[in-house]
């Protein structure tokens with residue numbers, strides 16, 4: 001017997017998925033399905049688009065209209081889908097490498113345009129699929145196969161990057177704080193305009209081993225101890241010292257791209 | 271109509287469990303453990319409060335709250 005969520009929203013014949021034991025990506029994929037269910041969306045009106053990476057395999061398991069594209073380009077394909085068919089709810093799934101390294105340009109411009117796409121970044125702070133190279137979100141000093149002596153780069157805060165580029169909804173939560181994560185994904189789906197949720201994931205296989213972070217449970221404990229809710233951080237700043245802040249960074253209304261595009265067409269019809 | 275907790279129970283799909291231990295570590299009532307195959311097992315059903323946190327944090331859809339009639 002299967003979970004009804006799995007029966008309703010997944011391609012059961014493709015499961016179990018190939019992700020490693022304790023990989024946080026499965027927790028995010030399940031939160032996305034529950035958020036879609038809660039949003040009451042018609043499955044046929046949802047399109048899930050991904051690039052390449054461990055995270056980008058998610059749409060292969062999800063029973064919606066799905067598009068598995070090329071590394072870093074999910075947002076470019078998604079922009080095309082949305083402009084051609086604005087009534088679709090288009091959800092982009094992208095790894096931190098996919099979204100902020102090779103695809104960083106697409107991220108900032110999709111955010112700048114405020115096109116009504118929902119992007120979920122599966123941020124495990126490493127390139128999982130290709131064996132543990134450091135990514136733009138790897139912390140300074142952490143190790144990867146391409147940073148054997150420790151990374152000297154400064155990491156992006158992907159949520160703030162999206163917000164700075166013009167995203168009208170940007171939130172961050174972790175796979176430990178899964179209730180919050182699901183709530184933000186639901187809010188992002190309901191939001192009109194470019195929305196991004198940074199889902200902080202764990203890669204026990206590469207990031208964990210390279211950085212001696214222990215088991216999947218140890219890594220989840222680290223998330224539990226290292227992230228503090230924005231509301232708590234605002235009220236009691238002493239509790240946020242040395243921690244990452246999760247919460248809704250931006251939630252505002254601005255003109256949406258496909259509507260502006262339609263207005264141009266209407267205007268020129270004369 | 272909302273489903274009553276009385277009609278729900280935790281189900282385990284052992285063949286999908288990868289033995290990561292996440293559900294066991296964070297079960298608020300500590301009613302889950304490993305079996306001899308390194309897969310999750312319900313140790314104390316009477317004390318399960320059916321909170322669903324095991325389902326929400328399982329990366330593999332291997333544990334979930336479902337209807338009793340589905341056993």
Ligand SMILES: Cc1ncc(C[n+]2csc(CCOP(=O)(O)OP(=O)(O)O)c2C)c(N)n1
Nearest residue numbers: 052053054055071095096097098127128129
């Ligand atoms: C154009 C191109 N460059 C490089 C690659 C190799 N490649 C595949 S996945 C990947 C990065 C994966 O990391 P991330 O996007 O963070 O996802 P994760 O696997 O960690 O979920 C890279 C560099 C590729 N497939 N295509």
Ligand code: SF4
Nearest residue numbers: 019020023054128203
């Ligand atoms: S390599 Fe890392 S990100 Fe990829 S499936 Fe394994 S744990 Fe997950």
Ligand code: SF4
Nearest residue numbers: 297318319321322324
């Ligand atoms: S439903 Fe809650 S109490 Fe019951 S096994 Fe799952 S996590 Fe534990």
Ligand code: SF4
Nearest residue numbers: 287288290291293328
């Ligand atoms: S979280 Fe899921 S895969 Fe991990 S031990 Fe529990 S049931 Fe098994």
